[in-house]
Amino acid sequence: MPRPSAESLSAAGRTLLDRRRFLSQSATGLGSIALAQLLGRDSLLGSTSKPEPFRPQIDPAQPYASRNGNFPAKAQNVLVIFCSGAVSQVDTWDYKPELIKRHDTPMPSDQKIVTFQGEQGNLIKPKYEFKPRGQSGKMISDLIPNLAELADDLCFIHSLTSKTNTHGPGETYMSTGQTLEGYPSMGAWTSYALGSDNDSLPAFVSIPDPRGLPQAAGNNWGSAFLPAQFQGTSFNAAKPIRYLDTPAGISPTANRETSDFLKRLNTRHLEQFPGDSELAARIASYELAARMQLSVPELTDLANEPAHVLKAYGADDTQNAVRAGYAKNCILARRLLERGVRFVQIFNGAYAMGEGVGNWDGHKSIYDQYPGHAHILDQPTAALIKDLKQRGLLENTLVVWCTEFGRMPTFQKGASGRDHNPAGFTGWLAGAGVKAPFSYGATDEFGWKAVENISTVYDFHATILHLLGIDHERLTWYHNGMERRLTDVHGRVIREALA
Structure with missing residues (x-):
């Protein structure tokens, strides 16, 4: 098969046969690969993948418990x-x-x-x-x-x-x-x-x-x-906050003992339905309301x-x-x-x-x-x-x-x-x-x-x-x-x- 002459090739083809340009572009390509490796090592290379969602692990019985974020915070x-x-x-x-x-x-x-x-x-x-x-x-x-x-x-x-x-x-x-x-x-x-x-x-x-x-x-x-x-x-x-005052005629001691008794009943009820997050959350909100009766005033x-x-x-x-x-x-x-x-x-x-x-x-x-x-x-x-x-x-x-x-x-x-x-x-x-x-x-x-x-x-x-x-x-x-x-x-x- 006859060997094609340079004149019969397209401009792109002649460029590929240019040894000097080939070596120059190869060097540039190798340099780019090296740069990408260095950026990746230092976590500076952009990613096209979506970040993984952050969903805090929340205990339904303690929904307001302090939790950590994604990295150390400057502000609390x-x-x-x-x-x-x-x-x-x-x-x-x-x-x-x-x-x-x-x-x-x-x-x-x-x-x-x-x-x-x-x-x-x-x-x-x-x-x-x-x-x-x-x-x-x-x-x-x-x-x-x-x-x-x-x-x-x-x-x-x-x-x-x-x-x-x-x-x-x-x-x-x-x-x-x-x-x-x-x-x-x-x-x-x-x-x-x-x-x-x-x-x-x-x-x-x-x-x-x-x-x-x-x-x-x-x-x-x-x-x-x-x-x-x-x-x-x-x-x-x-x-x-409204409706936090203890009703007239109920002493602080009676109010506290009633709250403690209710907590025991709620705990026993929750034990009968383990894993019921809605029930746990409802009890947690009631307990917070009880604590707020003391803290908010x-x-x-x-x-x-x-x-x-x-x-x-x-x-x-x-x-x-x-x-x-x-x-x-x-x-x-x-x-x-x-x-x-x-x-x-x-x-x-x-x-x-x-x-x-x-x-x-x-x-x-x-x-x-x-x-x-x-x-x-x-x-x-x-x-x-x-x-x-x-x-x-x-x-x-x-x-x-x-x-x-x-x-x-x-x-x-x-x-x-x-x-x-x-x-x-x-x-x-x-x-x-x-x-x-x-x-x-x-x-x-x-x-x-x-x-x-x-x-x-x-x-x-x-x-x-x-x-x-x-x-x-x-x-x-x-x-x-x-x-x-x-x-x-x-x-x-x-x-x-x-x-």
């Missing part, structure tokens, strides 16, 4: 401070000199800007001055002077984004990772994964604002398809708090009952964390009082409303963080400040307030495992859209779970044919914010 407890109504980032945490410079001028844009409630007017600067704070010099507004003093303890995420511009779905998204109802809250996922260090109190407590509930109400602390025992227990300093009795503590929080305020009530809620949050409650959620702001009246929803007259909201939030919240730090609790507690989305740097056309803005807003972290002082991400020159290190709520949640020693991609619950996660199929740990 979580405190979430949720400001309902959508706090304006440009009036609090996100300093924008260009917004001040271009005050009362149109937003540079090729098209008319229409948001949640309609057309937008001019750019409007914040009413309160921003000043450098702490050793870091972080610029924070005079609207919240006490929280501003804590600048060096805070890790700001200035590039958060949301999937919705409506309050109810926005709160639900921030708390559950979904805009729709029917999904477990972050606190429920946490108590399911880790249990609690206190067997006389719930693993997850949600503290509503003195004025009422947030718009999404129980979605913020619900367990959805997770077992019901992992939902949050909702109460505050003014309205403790002591927990919620703030009479033994020293006068200087009440004053520091503002709980002795006789002129503003809402502020005093919120301050007492902050003290309650500290007491829960002291007692080892895993996840504590406290709300500032309530729904159903009129637009912007009971929360941070400043559409029409933001500068008339925000000073009052800030007065309620600022001193008690700052005192809570200082108190946690002074007592050594901040070393093991992750503090999260959040709101459902941000607000526009413009005023609404024909109004003196800012419309909803899910395109860029601020949240912050403090305490265990967090790099501080630190700022991550950024919005544009006016504070409208996140433009640098854009972060999602999924990323926020993934970071919180990571600090608790939980791999957000592995913590799952099988529901409706799917492995459900807090972070859905998304999320990246914001490692730049970790200490």
Whole structure:
């Protein structure tokens, strides 16, 4: 058979017969194989396989027993401070000199800007001055002077984004990772994964604002398809858990002996049905309720708090009952964390009082409303963080400040307030495992859209779970044919914010 000439071969064929190129490509290929081996040895090689689901081993008779996560945790407890109504980032945490410079001028844009409630007017600067704070010099507004003093303890995420511009779905998204109802809250996922260090109190407590509930109400602390025992227990300093008081005419001794007798009966009943997890869980919930009859009254009795503590929080305020009530809620949050409650959620702001009246929803007259909201939030919240730090609790507690989305740097056309803005807003972290002082991400020159290190709520949640020693991609619950996660199929740990 005649040997083909080089001229009769295709370009690809001639390349294969080029000895110099063949040797060069062979060397590159061998180098790639060696690199892959080295990356694999150091666990740096990406994997296409799905991570194995992490389902905690839960004893139905002790569903709240403390459990370990996937790796050593930086934080043992979580405190979430949720400001309902959508706090304006440009009036609090996100300093924008260009917004001040271009005050009362149109937003540079090729098209008319229409948001949640309609057309937008001019750019409007914040009413309160921003000043450098702490050793870091972080610029924070005079609207919240006490929280501003804590600048060096805070890790700001200035590039958060949301999937919705409506309050109810926005709160639900921030708390559950979904805009729709029917999904477990972050606190429920946490108590399911880790249990609690206190067997006389719930693993997850949600503290509503003195004025009422947030718009999404129980979605913020619900367990959805997770077992019901992992939902949050909702109460505050003014309205403790109901039906815990011993009925009149029954002495403490009789009550205790009755509870002991009932426990013996339940134990005997359970022995007749070994392996009945629902029965064991029901008995466990009854026993927790019995223990709470003793623990909760002591927990919620703030009479033994020293006068200087009440004053520091503002709980002795006789002129503003809402502020005093919120301050007492902050003290309650500290007491829960002291007692080892895993996840504590406290709300500032309530729904159903009129637009912007009971929360941070400043559409029409933001500068008339925000000073009052800030007065309620600022001193008690700052005192809570200082108190946690002074007592050594901040070393093991992750503090999260959040709101459902941000607000526009413009005023609404024909109004003196800012419309909803899910395109860029601020949240912050403090305490265990967090790099501080630190700022991550950024919005544009006016504070409208996140433009640098854009972060999602999924990323926020993934970071919180990571600090608790939980791999957000592995913590799952099988529901409706799917492995459900807090972070859905998304999320990246914001490692730049970790200490």
